[in-house]
Every structure is written in C-alpha cells, then in structure tokens.
Amino acid sequence: MLAIRIDDFGDPSVLKLEEVPDPVAGADQTLIEVETAGVNFGDILVRKGEYFGRKALPVIPGWEVVGEALTADPDGAFGAGDRVVALLDGNGYAQRVAAPLRDTVPVPDSVSDQVALAMVIQGATAWRLLENLKPGQSVLVSGAGSGVTHLVVQLARLRGAGEIAVVSSGGEKSERVLELGADLVVRSEGDDTLQERLAAGLEGRRFDLAIDMVGGETLQAMLRQLRPGGRAVIYGVAGGEPAKVNTGALLKNGLTVSGLWLGYSEGWSLREIMAGLFELVETGKLAPTLGPTFPLARAGEAHRAVEARTGVGKVTLDCRNP
Numbered sequence: 001m002l003a004i005r006i007d008d009f010g011d012p013s014v015l016k017l018e019e020v021p022d023p024v025a026g027a028d029q030t031l032i033e034v035e036t037a038g039v040n041f042g043d044i045l046v047r048k049g050e051y052f053g054r055k056a057l058p059v060i061p062g063w064e065v066v067g068e069a070l071t072a073d074p075d076g077a078f079g080a081g082d083r084v085v086a087l088l089d090g091n092g093y094a095q096r097v098a099a100p101l102r103d104t105v106p107v108p109d110s111v112s113d114q115v116a117l118a119m120v121i122q123g124a125t126a127w128r129l130l131e132n133l134k135p136g137q138s139v140l141v142s143g144a145g146s147g148v149t150h151l152v153v154q155l156a157r158l159r160g161a162g163e164i165a166v167v168s169s170g171g172e173k174s175e176r177v178l179e180l181g182a183d184l185v186v187r188s189e190g191d192d193t194l195q196e197r198l199a200a201g202l203e204g205r206r207f208d209l210a211i212d213m214v215g216g217e218t219l220q221a222m223l224r225q226l227r228p229g230g231r232a233v234i235y236g237v238a239g240g241e242p243a244k245v246n247t248g249a250l251l252k253n254g255l256t257v258s259g260l261w262l263g264y265s266e267g268w269s270l271r272e273i274m275a276g277l278f279e280l281v282e283t284g285k286l287a288p289t290l291g292p293t294f295p296l297a298r299a300g301e302a303h304r305a306v307e308a309r310t311g312v313g314k315v316t317l318d319c320r321n322p
C-alpha cells in the first residue's frame with residue numbers, strides 16, 4: 001500500500017509517498033481501507049520531531065481516518081463493509097490501517113468524510129473540554145482560527161453557556177467565531193501586553209471557564225480573567241512556550257487548572273461522544289469549519305495550509321486517489 005512516511009524530521013518536504021507493507025490487525029483491532037485521512041495540528045509537531053518528545057523514525061503520521069471496515073465489530077457496533085471513522089495511535093496517512101475496535105465508530109450515511117473526521121479529534125476534544133460546563137457559565141477561549149474552538153463555541157451555546165469570549169489573532173477569524181455564536185472577540189496582537197489587551201477588551205468581565213491551547217503569555221493573561229472559583233483547562237501549547245503559573249493567585253482565588261489530552265483514554269468513551277456529536281450534526285445543530293482536501297501525495301501542502309494559520313478549517317487527505 002501507499003503511505004506518507006517521514007524518514008527524517010523537518011519541513012513539509014520530509015512527507016514522502018512511499019510503498020510500505022500492509023498493516024496486520026492485532027487483537028482488538030480491525031483493518032480499515034482508508035478513503036480519507038484527517039490532518040491535525042499535532043501532525044505538524046510529529047513531523048518536526050516535537051510531539052511529546054521525538055517518535056522513533058520512520059514515522060507514518062496521522063491519527064484519524066474514515067473508510068471501509070474490513071472486519072465486523074464482535075460487539076455488533078459495525079459490520080464488515082460498513083463506513084467507519086477511527087481514532088488511531090498513528091499511521092493514519094495510509095491506504096490501509098489497523099484501528100482499535102473501541103475507537104472505531106460507524107458513520108451515518110448523511111455525514112461526509114470531512115465532517116466525520118472533524119468530529120474525531122477536534123470534536124471529541126471540544127466535547128470533553130465542556131463536559132463540566134453548567135448552564136449560564138461564561139467561557140473564555142483562545143485561538144479564533146482553531147477547529148476545536150469553532151466546535152467549542154457552538155457546543156457551549158448548545159449547552160446554555162453564558163457569555164462566550166474568544167482571543168483572536170486576526171480579522172476574518174474573529175468574524176467567523178462571532179458567526180458561530182461567540183459574544184465578543186479580543187485581539188491578541190498589539191503594542192501593549194496581552195494581559196493589558198485582555199483586561200481592556202473584556203471590560204471587567206470575569207469568566208467561569210478558560211480554555212487554552214496557546215500557553216505562555218496567553219494562558220497567564222487568561223488566568224487573570226477567571227472569577228474566584230473558576231477553572232482553566234489546557235489542551236495544547238501551540239505557541240511553543242508553557243506558561244508560568246502564579247500558584248499564589250490560584251490559592252487565593254480558589255482556581256483550578258487541569259490538562260486534557262485525548263491520548264489519555266481513562267474514563268471516557270469515543271463511541272459515546274461520537275454518537276452525541278453525530279446526532280447534533282445530523283439535526284443541523286453543529287457544523288465544523290471545513291478546509292481543503294489534498295491527494296495523499298500532497299500531504300506537504302496540507303501541512304503548509306495548517307501552518308499558515310489562515311483559519312482554513314479541517315484539512316484532509318484523499319487516500320483513494322493518492
């Protein structure tokens with residue numbers, strides 16, 4: 001089969017289409033003939049050798065695929081030949097994958113490959129970030145161009161959130177999150193510090209929940225906008241710098257800071273979350289922002305599109321027509 005393999009870490013040119021051996025399904029796995037693979041921000045970090053330390057080379061990147069299951073689920077969740085979507089432990093930029101049964105989910109006919117893929121990592125992350133949100137609670141989110149943010153804003157609205165504010169680096173991205181249901185946007189770029197900009201832009205508002213994937217100065221500034229007893233959930237460090245957290249302020253204000261990573265699989269079920277997400281998609285209540293689909297061989301261009309930060313939406317790879 002054909003797959004995109006990384007033999008050296010580096011820029012997008014290291015993503016090379018190669019003939020590689022077919023995967024073999026282990027216990028508790030099914031083989032999937034891949035139609036479309038999802039591209040994620042984390043794939044960029046894998047390619048650069050920066051994802052939670054370097055993975056051993058060679059690497060086939062990619063954590064989510066949609067395609068045809070070649071064997072049935074023993075518990076009856078899907079049959080052989082059914083269209084399924086799966087969350088993987090890597091090796092997704094390929095024409096065939098071995099996927100864990102418990103993270104393989106049937107896709108409703110009315111849901112496109114691109115939408116199904118946007119529901120896996122981005123959708124499940126957004127769902128889990130809001131798990132403990134109570135109606136009326138206010139939310140402050142970083143990253144107006146992020147696919148996860150676009151789903152967080154819509155899901156928070158559906159769950160009866162109070163005010164939703166988004167920290168944004170750019171004009172069109174700001175308009176998009178306002179269309180999706182955010183109440184206000186604060187620009188992250190300017191001459192003064194982010195802390196000063198947030199304080200001015202939010203005009204004294206305090207938030208129950210801060211959701212951050214930038215880290216560094218952004219998270220530090222967002223923590224200052226929490227009300228006493230508020231919570232922050234961190235799910236990424238896209239800016240590359242972890243934040244220095246003032247533990248004294250956490251103590252004094254009774255704040256909680258926690259991390260969320262989908263790779264930590266205890267205590268949640270992808271199948272249950274996907275069922276909830278697909279229901280919202282099918283009833284027209286939730287719609288991810290979709291970006292371009294590239295042939296598998298052009299995975300490098302797909303990575304450039306994600307790295308450009310132009311807010312293009314969910315980027316995918318066509319593995320049927322590589």
Ligand SMILES: NC(=O)c1ccc[n+]([C@@H]2O[C@H](COP(=O)([O-])OP(=O)(O)OC[C@H]3O[C@@H](n4cnc5c(N)ncnc54)[C@H](OP(=O)(O)O)[C@@H]3O)[C@@H](O)[C@H]2O)c1
Nearest residue numbers: 041143144145146147148169235236238239260261262309
């Ligand atoms: N913990 C988990 O399990 C999990 C799951 C999914 C995603 N993530 C992480 O969450 C983040 C967003 O994922 P996504 O799928 O929504 O990605 P995405 O749609 O590609 O959006 C990327 C986001 O990262 C921001 N960004 C990129 N480079 C940046 C930089 N140098 N400084 C500041 N911001 C930067 C972008 O900012 P702009 O808005 O300004 O363009 C954009 O909001 C990524 O860091 C990803 O690794 C984590």
